[in-house]
Amino acid sequence: xxxxxxxxxxxxxxxxxxxxxHLDADCFYVSAERVRxxxxxxxxxxxxxxxxxxxxxKSYEMKAAGVSTGMxxxxxLVKCPEGVYIKRDFRWYEVLSRLMLEVAxxxxxxxxxxxxxxxxxxxxxxxGGSFQVLAESIRDRIWERVRVPVTVGIxxxxxxxxxxxxxxxxxxxxxxxxxxxxxRLLSGRPVTEITGIAGRRAARLEPxxxxxxxxxxxxxxxxxxxxxxxxxxxxxxxxxxxxxxxxEPRRPAxxxxxRGGSFGESTSDPAVLHAWLVRNLERLIEELEYHGVAAGRxxxxxxxxxxxxxxxxxxxxxxxxxFDLLLDAARSALRKAWIPRATATHMHVIAEQxxxxxDCPGDLFExxxxxxxxxxxxxxKRAVNARHGRFALRSAATQALGPIYRDxxxxxxxxxxxxxxxx
Amino acid sequence: xxxxxxxxxxxxxxxxxxxxxxxxxxxxxxxEPEFRFLYRDRHPRLPVWRDGxxxxxxxxxxxxxxxxxxxxxxxxxxxxxxxxxxxLNPAPVDIPASLGLERGVWYRIRQxxxxxLVPDERGVAVVYMICEPSSHYYQIMTRSNRMPTxxxxxx
Numbered sequence: 001x002x003x004x005x006x007x008x009x010x011x012x013x014x015x016x017x018x019x020x021x022h023l024d025a026d027c028f029y030v031s032a033e034r035v036r037x038x039x040x041x042x043x044x045x046x047x048x049x050x051x052x053x054x055x056x057x058k059s060y061e062m063k064a065a066g067v068s069t070g071m072x073x074x075x076x077l078v079k080c081p082e083g084v085y086i087k088r089d090f091r092w093y094e095v096l097s098r099l100m101l102e103v104a105x106x107x108x109x110x111x112x113x114x115x116x117x118x119x120x121x122x123x124x125x126x127x128g129g130s131f132q133v134l135a136e137s138i139r140d141r142i143w144e145r146v147r148v149p150v151t152v153g154i155x156x157x158x159x160x161x162x163x164x165x166x167x168x169x170x171x172x173x174x175x176x177x178x179x180x181x182x183x184r185l186l187s188g189r190p191v192t193e194i195t196g197i198a199g200r201r202a203a204r205l206e207p208x209x210x211x212x213x214x215x216x217x218x219x220x221x222x223x224x225x226x227x228x229x230x231x232x233x234x235x236x237x238x239x240x241x242x243x244x245x246x247x248e249p250r251r252p253a254x255x256x257x258x259r260g261g262s263f264g265e266s267t268s269d270p271a272v273l274h275a276w277l278v279r280n281l282e283r284l285i286e287e288l289e290y291h292g293v294a295a296g297r298x299x300x301x302x303x304x305x306x307x308x309x310x311x312x313x314x315x316x317x318x319x320x321x322x323f324d325l326l327l328d329a330a331r332s333a334l335r336k337a338w339i340p341r342a343t344a345t346h347m348h349v350i351a352e353q354x355x356x357x358x359d360c361p362g363d364l365f366e367x368x369x370x371x372x373x374x375x376x377x378x379x380x381k382r383a384v385n386a387r388h389g390r391f392a393l394r395s396a397a398t399q400a401l402g403p404i405y406r407d408x409x410x411x412x413x414x415x416x417x418x419x420x421x422x423x
Numbered sequence: 424x425x426x427x428x429x430x431x432x433x434x435x436x437x438x439x440x441x442x443x444x445x446x447x448x449x450x451x452x453x454x455e456p457e458f459r460f461l462y463r464d465r466h467p468r469l470p471v472w473r474d475g476x477x478x479x480x481x482x483x484x485x486x487x488x489x490x491x492x493x494x495x496x497x498x499x500x501x502x503x504x505x506x507x508x509x510x511l512n513p514a515p516v517d518i519p520a521s522l523g524l525e526r527g528v529w530y531r532i533r534q535x536x537x538x539x540l541v542p543d544e545r546g547v548a549v550v551y552m553i554c555e556p557s558s559h560y561y562q563i564m565t566r567s568n569r570m571p572t573x574x575x576x577x578x
Binding site for chain 1: 431452453454455521522527528529530531533558559560561562563564565577578
């Protein structure tokens with residue numbers, strides 16, 4: 001028995017210590033634009049989303065002027081009149097993202113594609129080297145190969161690795177694997193810098209004198225659990241160097257799928273709302289088909305300018321991914337979510353209670369000919385769009401959104417970048 | 424409509440800078456010098472590529488220096504297509520630009536903007552910027568219902 005233990009210990013020494021890396025691209029959308037357009041280097045740059053209404057990413061120069069992500073362009077202009085504004089291009093950002101992912105996979109057998117510009121991965125301490133050298137080499141390899149500046153953090157857990165890379169930005173590389181250095185880092189950072197702790201949770205911790213990351217790490221575990229539930233306790237373990245949140249090389253199955261977002265131009269016109277409903281539903285069905293699942297429940301949520309949010313929910317008789325059945329359900333949900341004459345700004349169509357399509361029972365009360373016809377139409381739509389481009393064949397109900405379809409940038413969104421574990 | 428453009432300083436040769444006293448139009452953005460050509464300038468000018476040469480010419484007729492040219496700096500593509508300019512011997516030209524300006528928004532232009540060059544009654548070249556109805560994106564970004572016709576680019 002002791003021989004086995006000795007062997008395991010020896011193996012561990014040979015392989016080196018294991019740790020978690022976090023790679024985060026610095027102002028990724030702007031950096032991606034700079035890869036193909038050197039004119040933008042050094043200038044305050046804002047990438048616009050929501051059809052030109054909001055800044056979805058900004059360079060450090062623009063950030064220094066006070067512009068924040070999500071800020072409407074009219075506010076950004078006041079803060080940074082010299083800013084240069086460009087249109088988003090998620091196809092290009094995905095190309096660079098996958099190139100960065102390739103590099104990460106060269107250095108680690110286990111990489112989680114967390115978001116378009118963030119990956120987690122496991123690393124072993126290189127023989128004769130150090131985690132610090134490894135972090136620097138990953139950063140430099142991505143810069144040499146992709147020309148996107150990234151920051152790499154290496155630590156004992158993913159929560160610590162993310163905190164470390166946040167602290168080392170921009171174009172940084174930092175490995176912190178001993179407790180003393182961890183505590184120095186945690187002591188100066190507010191608890192809200194931990195992913196998963198925002199305003200409401202921070203307010204729950206504050207009366208107990210927990211305001212910094214180190215306060216949380218040193219707090220009583222049972223108190224943290226009582227205040228922040230099991231997910232908060234997981235953070236506590238992670239802050240203390242015990243990895244409890246796994247690196248997921250494959251995205252876990254979706255519990256829900258959704259499509260939607262901002263209208264760009266707010267509207268109270270029922271015809272336009274209906275057109276957005278159909279557009280979002282067609283995009284949602286593409287996703288259901290891709291994942292091979294059917295929706296048992298459909299929810300339509302509409303945030304209004306007044307601050308209200310209308311929500312409509314419909315249960316389907318049998319789970320489905322068929323356009324005609326889901327459209328009936330979506331219309332009914334829209335009627336519940338609609339507030340007459342109120343100006344809507346966003347819409348989200350959410351499919352829940354997902355079932356694998358092969359496990360779905362057929363509707364016993366539907367004439368077989370009707371189902372066959374709907375499936376034939378869906379096949380035709382897929383075939384036409386595969387040959388002539390996405391949305392080339394779409395419902396006529398989307399006619400009110402002509403300008404949206406004419407703009408190629410709206411044909412590919414961040415949610416269309418597949419395989420990410422986060423949005 | 425586009426109220427001005429900026430062009431990277433490296434794009435304009437020194438002899439043109441001296442001949443047209445362009446140094447007062449130099450501004451810096453992110454440490455890089457650029458020339459700004461604004462319609463509201465006391466001498467509105469635009470750079471144009473004509474016969475393979477870069478030239479600096481008068482932008483429109485907002486200051487009414489000509490008695491018969493339109494008192495504006497822009498023209499619709501549709502107006503050109505309908506032949507309204509044909510008696511003035513118009514020549515299509517390219518206006519090189521790195522950035523466009525509209526209602527305070529500086530937006531990136533990859534190549535430039537289409538223009539129409541016509542002589543006034545004294546034979547002086549005057550350029551009009553060609554515009555078209557705004558795309559949805561441009562309209563939301565700038566709140567303007569017309570946009571410049573960009574060269575091999577659609578935003």
